[in-house]
Amino acid sequence: MEFTKGHGTGNDFVILPDPDGALDLTPGLVAALCDRRRGLGADGVLRVVRAAKHPEGAALAGDAEWFMDYRNADGSVAEMCGNGARVFVRYLLETGLATPSGAALPVATRAGVVRALVEGDTVSVEMRRPQLYDVATAALGGLTLSGTAVDVGNPHLVCALPGSLDLAGLDLTRAPVFDTGVFPSGVNVEFTAPGDPVSGTDVHVLMRVYERGSAETLSCGTGACAVAAVALRDAGRDTGTATVDVPGGRLTVTVTDDSCWLAGPALLIATGTVTLPTS
Ligand SMILES: N[C@@H](CCC[C@H](N)C(=O)O)C(=O)O
Numbered sequence: 001m002e003f004t005k006g007h008g009t010g011n012d013f014v015i016l017p018d019p020d021g022a023l024d025l026t027p028g029l030v031a032a033l034c035d036r037r038r039g040l041g042a043d044g045v046l047r048v049v050r051a052a053k054h055p056e057g058a059a060l061a062g063d064a065e066w067f068m069d070y071r072n073a074d075g076s077v078a079e080m081c082g083n084g085a086r087v088f089v090r091y092l093l094e095t096g097l098a099t100p101s102g103a104a105l106p107v108a109t110r111a112g113v114v115r116a117l118v119e120g121d122t123v124s125v126e127m128r129r130p131q132l133y134d135v136a137t138a139a140l141g142g143l144t145l146s147g148t149a150v151d152v153g154n155p156h157l158v159c160a161l162p163g164s165l166d167l168a169g170l171d172l173t174r175a176p177v178f179d180t181g182v183f184p185s186g187v188n189v190e191f192t193a194p195g196d197p198v199s200g201t202d203v204h205v206l207m208r209v210y211e212r213g214s215a216e217t218l219s220c221g222t223g224a225c226a227v228a229a230v231a232l233r234d235a236g237r238d239t240g241t242a243t244v245d246v247p248g249g250r251l252t253v254t255v256t257d258d259s260c261w262l263a264g265p266a267l268l269i270a271t272g273t274v275t276l277p278t279s
Pocket of ligand 1: 044071082154211217223
């Protein structure tokens with residue numbers, strides 16, 4: 001099987017070209033590819049399939065030729081992956097599956113069509129505007145934190161740490177416990193602390209994340225969008241720009257009246273072939 005490896009701010013993916021949708025991408029195969037000791041190692045898999053050749057893609061594609069079939073490292077399916085979309089677009093352009101033009105490139109995802117612009121190392125993706133919809137808690141060890149539930153196509157819970165706690169000191173080796181009544185399909189949990197002012201942006205937030213299906217990752221693009229929307233709300237704003245620092249680097253999020261732009265580096269680092277047991 002041919003693969004490419006790529007990442008966006010350290011959120012890493014195995015990319016599988018499958019234009020005709022011929023690959024039997026089982027949860028077991030995804031988990032084997034993402035295994036960091038016995039496989040290639042990744043936070044998730046991006047299957048590159050022509051929208052018309054994928055049962056979900058065909059219904060969702062609109063004007064998009066390509067469908068991003070995203071899977072978490074444990075093999076589960078997710079609706080959306082912000083960093084994945086940015087890496088996916090880098091892959092389409094570098095392999096010639098899409099042609100660079102001044103116009104934004106549409107990509108179909110389970111959360112609808114997103115549109116991407118590329119400038120040097122930076123890939124920006126326009127996604128839906130995050131919807132803040134509830135208050136919920138996350139428990140981590142002996143700590144219970146209140147947070148905001150946010151829909152970015154996939155589910156998030158954004159919890160600000162009290163000033164007395166150090167973000168870097170949180171133990172994210174175990175999954176936070178959340179309310180399954182609020183999040184029946186699971187949730188990605190972001191922990192945040194305020195950052196020092198950054199010129200040109202309205203808010204600056206430091207974030208760590210425990211992702212549904214992938215455990216702690218170095219970055220989560222949709223998580224950064226959720227965090228930005230909550231920080232802007234807390235600053236009394238509906239729209240604006242946020243700098244979100246994650247363990248893997250820096251993302252910039254711009255929330256507009258009707259959408260959300262996620263910008264940051266997206267890189268391809270290797271290509272090769274892999275053979276793994278499929279069970
Ligand atoms: N890392 C991604 C999000 C991937 C999906 C997530 N784990 C979920 O299950 O919803 C991103 O960059 O957005």
